[in-house]
Amino acid sequence: MHAIDDLVLVGMSQRTAPVAVRERYAVSEDDARALLQQLSQGGLVEEGVVLSTCNRTEILASTTDGTRGEAALRGALFRNAEGPHVYSFRGVEAIMHLFRVASGLDSLVLGETEILGQLKRSLEAGLTGKKLTPLYEQAITVGKRVRRETSIGEGSLSVARVGLEVASRAVGRFEERRAVVVGAGETGLLVARNLTAAGIGHLRLMNRTPERSAEAALELGDRVDSAGLERLPEEFEGADLAVVCVDGSEPLVSAADLNRKALAKRDQPLVVLDLSVPRAVAPDVAGLDGVIVYDLDALLPVIEEHRAGRQAAAEEVTPILIGEVHKFLSLRTFAAFTPAIEELKSGFAEERELLLDRVTKGQATARELELAHAMERQLLHLALSQLKESARQTQSTAALERAYLRFVDGLPGDVS
Amino acid sequence: MNQALIQALAVALPSLYLFLGVLYGMSFAGDREPPIHRARRALMLSTIALHAGLFALLSDASGGFPRLDVWLSFSAVCLGMVSVFSLVTVRNQQPTVAAIVFIAAFLLQLSSSMFGPLRALTERGPSTISTIMHVLTVVLASAAVMLSGLYGFLYLLLFRQMRRQTFGALFRQLPDLRQLAMMTRLSALTGFLGLLLGVNVGIAMAHSRGVEGFGYTDSFVLSMLAICIHFGLIAFSKRIPGITANRASWAAVGGLMLLLGALVASALIPEASFHSLD
Numbered sequence: 001m002h003a004i005d006d007l008v009l010v011g012m013s014q015r016t017a018p019v020a021v022r023e024r025y026a027v028s029e030d031d032a033r034a035l036l037q038q039l040s041q042g043g044l045v046e047e048g049v050v051l052s053t054c055n056r057t058e059i060l061a062s063t064t065d066g067t068r069g070e071a072a073l074r075g076a077l078f079r080n081a082e083g084p085h086v087y088s089f090r091g092v093e094a095i096m097h098l099f100r101v102a103s104g105l106d107s108l109v110l111g112e113t114e115i116l117g118q119l120k121r122s123l124e125a126g127l128t129g130k131k132l133t134p135l136y137e138q139a140i141t142v143g144k145r146v147r148r149e150t151s152i153g154e155g156s157l158s159v160a161r162v163g164l165e166v167a168s169r170a171v172g173r174f175e176e177r178r179a180v181v182v183g184a185g186e187t188g189l190l191v192a193r194n195l196t197a198a199g200i201g202h203l204r205l206m207n208r209t210p211e212r213s214a215e216a217a218l219e220l221g222d223r224v225d226s227a228g229l230e231r232l233p234e235e236f237e238g239a240d241l242a243v244v245c246v247d248g249s250e251p252l253v254s255a256a257d258l259n260r261k262a263l264a265k266r267d268q269p270l271v272v273l274d275l276s277v278p279r280a281v282a283p284d285v286a287g288l289d290g291v292i293v294y295d296l297d298a299l300l301p302v303i304e305e306h307r308a309g310r311q312a313a314a315e316e317v318t319p320i321l322i323g324e325v326h327k328f329l330s331l332r333t334f335a336a337f338t339p340a341i342e343e344l345k346s347g348f349a350e351e352r353e354l355l356l357d358r359v360t361k362g363q364a365t366a367r368e369l370e371l372a373h374a375m376e377r378q379l380l381h382l383a384l385s386q387l388k389e390s391a392r393q394t395q396s397t398a399a400l401e402r403a404y405l406r407f408v409d410g411l412p413g414d415v416s
Numbered sequence: 417m418n419q420a421l422i423q424a425l426a427v428a429l430p431s432l433y434l435f436l437g438v439l440y441g442m443s444f445a446g447d448r449e450p451p452i453h454r455a456r457r458a459l460m461l462s463t464i465a466l467h468a469g470l471f472a473l474l475s476d477a478s479g480g481f482p483r484l485d486v487w488l489s490f491s492a493v494c495l496g497m498v499s500v501f502s503l504v505t506v507r508n509q510q511p512t513v514a515a516i517v518f519i520a521a522f523l524l525q526l527s528s529s530m531f532g533p534l535r536a537l538t539e540r541g542p543s544t545i546s547t548i549m550h551v552l553t554v555v556l557a558s559a560a561v562m563l564s565g566l567y568g569f570l571y572l573l574l575f576r577q578m579r580r581q582t583f584g585a586l587f588r589q590l591p592d593l594r595q596l597a598m599m600t601r602l603s604a605l606t607g608f609l610g611l612l613l614g615v616n617v618g619i620a621m622a623h624s625r626g627v628e629g630f631g632y633t634d635s636f637v638l639s640m641l642a643i644c645i646h647f648g649l650i651a652f653s654k655r656i657p658g659i660t661a662n663r664a665s666w667a668a669v670g671g672l673m674l675l676l677g678a679l680v681a682s683a684l685i686p687e688a689s690f691h692s693l694d
Contacts, residue, residue, distance in 0.1 A: 169578065171594065265657060268593060269593070
């Protein structure tokens, strides 16, 4: 059993880096798999999971040496990144951070639920075994529990909702507007669903794979149709609102792709929401007449306002998180006793047989056998209960609470 | 008695408009705004009634339609502006815009009360139907033009905030860009129609030489034509390629400046007046 400090988490999120930096370190699912393979071949990393969303890129790994492992993870994922942009946690702090992420406490939008799906997918794509799988599974359970038992999920806005709220200040009532949503992934579909719920006049869902957008458009109703990305600039020019949520390393749209004259002649500006990381709309588009562009960083002040109003809900989560971290650590410690327990079990069985032979001279009746087994079970139960209690007491809840509060105090605020 | 009431109202009205501006300005606080919606609406209607009462008293004192000098025109435009605003926003409440409109009303009424020799205004003006129509339509048009300028100004302000990605109280509490653009154009349309009617009635009166003090020159006709075209373009700009809501808003703000400049110039330089008021 390795020390808890060999559990290492290295990452970059909206707390430490603006979108212009984050987009350089975003990792696709395939790249994540390749990276984990490469790291495990080095022998330093036993298990690993990469979580890459719009707001964070993180790797959590079980290493054979925490200090060297941390350096290896930094080098592999955040080569050339500036120090303050990258954070790293070890041991209990890594667990606390993961549980906070799953609870939506570390999200751009407090309590948002998309993160749970993202955690599940990253677990599936990860290089996991008996160390990280239970940790991740418990993190997902914690995420569900805090949303069920506290008010953190109530009235929670997704980034998509916040973006649309901001866009509505320019486009007004969605009923009379034409929108384009680029990307039929989770966020794209969430935006499309929000827009149809708001009664958008017409929505075109565009995707690299037109079949996927066509399928989604069918589910979304009559006012939604679909297309590939071939006529993206023309679709932008004809829309009142364009929302882009795609994965990819290169911008999909730049100022050179768009008709400057047509945009400048528009009566009302085109509002572009770029919810992608890396950004899919080149920064020069914001300089065009008749266009207003918001990326994730631009939405931060509105999200912060929302977050500040829900701080009380965030505080309800603290006791649950501490309890869950305590539970995980106890289980982990108890798991360390597994060989000893096996030894105890076989010792008890051996002793039972010896005693029975000695007392009955090998002529034990069924009743005597049953009695001996019952006594053995009872003694084993007492011994295991004692062990569990010892495991539970290795970390006191009060000490964990202090550690958690210190950890939270040390977290950086969002970059805005 | 009337004189005393006129004086009292002249003093009270600016304060009432300022108070209304402050009450409506509380809407910028968003969720923390106190529950005073009914009280301020009641105060707004009472203030409009009192302001209309001032003109009724003036009319009564002069024994007919009161003669409007430039400073009293300020007061009339102020009344027109708040009346038009309260009518057009009766269904769609815009408390933040109301705050700005009432502050503008306060400034207009304050100028009128401070500089307008109200006691001298009890002289009776020409009371023919065409004169009354001319005065009322021009005052209403000026009020609408002023509203158009204010809405245009707010459009430009919000547009700028959006481009700069700042999310202050104005961003959160003002009506959306489309609504502001629509109100800019609607007010400009009212101003355009009012001017078209009012100025033509005035020119007709001058042409018939039936009313004392009404006359026109070619340059006056040309300038009025230019003003009408200016606001006509704003009013119909949605259908005119190249005149975006942004440009229309700039034009509306320009129109507002022009109107204020013309009113002030008429007050300070009598020769700059469109026509003799004596």
